[in-house]
Amino acid sequence: MAEVFLHPGDYHFGDAGTRIHTVLGSCVSITIWHPGLRIGGMCHYMLPGHCPASDQWDARYADGAIARFRRDVQRTNTTPRQYEVKMFGGGRQFPHLNTPAPLDVAGNNIEAGICLLEESGFHLTVREFGGTGARRLIFDIGTGAVWLRALDPLSHGGPA
Numbered sequence: 001m002a003e004v005f006l007h008p009g010d011y012h013f014g015d016a017g018t019r020i021h022t023v024l025g026s027c028v029s030i031t032i033w034h035p036g037l038r039i040g041g042m043c044h045y046m047l048p049g050h051c052p053a054s055d056q057w058d059a060r061y062a063d064g065a066i067a068r069f070r071r072d073v074q075r076t077n078t079t080p081r082q083y084e085v086k087m088f089g090g091g092r093q094f095p096h097l098n099t100p101a102p103l104d105v106a107g108n109n110i111e112a113g114i115c116l117l118e119e120s121g122f123h124l125t126v127r128e129f130g131g132t133g134a135r136r137l138i139f140d141i142g143t144g145a146v147w148l149r150a151l152d153p154l155s156h157g158g159p160a
Contacts, residue, residue: 001017001018001019001142002014002017002018002019003018003019003021004018004019004020004021005020005021005022006020006021006022006029006042006043006044007022007044008027008044008045008046008060009044009045009046009058009059009060010022010043010044010059011041011042011043011044011059011065011068012041012042013039013040013041013068013069013072014039014040014041014141015038015039015141016038016039016141016142017141017142018141018142019138019139019140019141019142020041020042020138020139020141021136021137021138021139022042022044022136022137023134023135023136023137023151024044024088024089024090024091024134024135024136024137025089025091025106025133025134026046026089026090026091026092026105026106026109027044027045027046027089027090027109028044028045028062028087028088028089028090028109028110028113028129029042029043029044029045029087029088029089029137030042030043030045030065030066030069030085030086030087030088030113030117031084031085031086031087031088031139031146032069032073032080032083032084032085032122033083033084033085033086033139033141033144034076034078034082034083035084035144036082037076037078038141038142038144039076039141040083040139040141040144041068041069041072041141042139043059043065043066043068043069044059044065045059045060045061045062045064045065045109045113046060046061046109047060047061047062047105047109048061048062048105048108048109048111048112048113049061049062049112050063057071062109062112062113062116063112063116066113066116066117066120066122069120069122070120079121080120080121080122080123081121081122081123083122084125084126084144085117085122085123085124085125085126086124086125086126086127086128086146087110087113087114087117087124087126087127087128087129088128088129088135088137088146088148089106089109089110089129089135089137090106090107090109090110090113090129090130091106091129091130091131091132091133091134091135092106092130092131092132106130107130110129110130126146128148133150133151134150134151135148135149135150135151136148136149136151
């Protein structure tokens with residue numbers, strides 16, 4: 001089985017022979033999985049803002065990552081509604097700080113992802129975000145299973 005590790009800003013779309021790993025803090029990961037074809041992908045975006053005009057596919061940004069999902073869904077002659085979509089992360093890394101809403105990267109990452117998924121026709125089946133601390137995430141494209149484990153005792157999470 002191919003093992004792929006996503007760093008912040010990375011994206012991967014593949015088939016049943018792939019397992020994707022990442023570690024999240026305030027960043028967000030979205031997994032999409034087509035149960036009939038056993039294909040899917042995962043992103044690890046860092047920022048809710050817009051991609052630079054020079055690169056609409058920049059997966060460091062929520063809109064760039066979701067644009068890549070739309071591109072790969074179209075390439076496989078499938079539709080967004082055929083996928084199980086799960087969203088994780090957006091944990092507060094410094095919960096003791098009183099961060100104003102415009103500077104709340106974690107919260108803004110979550111909001112941007114939800115809005116962009118809905119606008120693109122994807123339907124979220126699992127939502128596990130917020131809280132504090134880091135999480136380890138593993139996505140098996142062969143089965144669609146996602147494992148989530150808190151890396152910090154202040155965090156929360158479980159199987160999804």
